[in-house]
């Protein structure tokens with residue numbers, strides 16, 4: 001029997017979240033608070049540039065002001081740190097991000113640590129990741145990493161609870177896999193998480209068992225319908241650039257073969273799934289930070 005998965009519609013859900021954020025931004029404006037996002041882009045990679053441009057469009061949509069710092073790929077570590085120090089001291093910047101990846105001559109860890117934790121819109125500062133590990137969870141005191149938070153919101157807003165389910169996360173990158181495992185094992189979510197990676201010996205066995213698969217490996221169509229348990233919930237996070245065999249043009253594709261829709265109960269498409277949620281959560285981090293900063297007075 002063949003089925004067709006229901007769609008975890010990230011595009012529509014992100015639009016709904018953006019509508020909610022627009023109201024919160026308007027309320028802040030009424031109190032004289034203007035949330036602002038800064039982006040720091042180093043070098044001229046077209047993919048990174050287009051992501052950054054998308055973030056500025058998103059900000060404009062919800063009323064967040066945004067400032068761009070586009071810097072040459074030849075910038076030194078010290079010069080880049082000086083730009084971050086400026087943004088840390090700039091009252092018009094509620095939060096900011098440093099677009100990754102950075103050029104090889106830049107020490108990424110030192111740069112991410114230079115961001116003032118209260119201004120860390122990506123939730124990737126060691127202080128904020130540390131709070132995630134420690135389960136510091138009183139209200140909205142620190143930002144969560146955008147993609148893991150987007151995945152949790154996407155599931156919640158489709159009425160899907162993960163308590164007691166076996167979740168297989170494929171990929172141990174800090175921005176997605178590793179931090180998602182920490183979030184999903186919180187008591188409020190209560191999933192059981194397996195974190196698979198390039199050193200995993202029998203990925204197929206893990207895939208056969210999983211109730212939920214989060215594919216964040218960045219390997220085009222590595223997971224096919226035949227790998228999955230019928231009724232599984234699948235979130236496709238990976239992004240790879242592949243050449244379209246018909247047109248010869250480069251296009252973006254996920255880690256999961258779209259044929260997975262024939263066995264899965266739910267599937268987040270890629271594009272149109274987790275990507276737009278990641279962007280919405282970035283905006284949410286900025287609005288959360290503006291609300292925190294203004295209530296502290």
Ligand SMILES: Nc1nc(=O)c2c([nH]1)NC[C@@H]1CN(c3ccc(C(=O)N[C@@H](CCC(=O)O)C(=O)O)cc3)C=[N+]21
Pocket residue numbers: 050051097098099100101122146239252270271272273274275276277278279
């Ligand atoms: N400091 C930092 N923070 C990031 O959050 C960050 C980063 N660096 N470096 C690169 C990755 C990648 N990333 C994406 C976000 C949204 C989509 C997205 O919305 N994609 C659309 C398609 C967009 C298109 O077609 O170009 C979709 O999935 O529907 C994709 C990729 C954030 N990243």
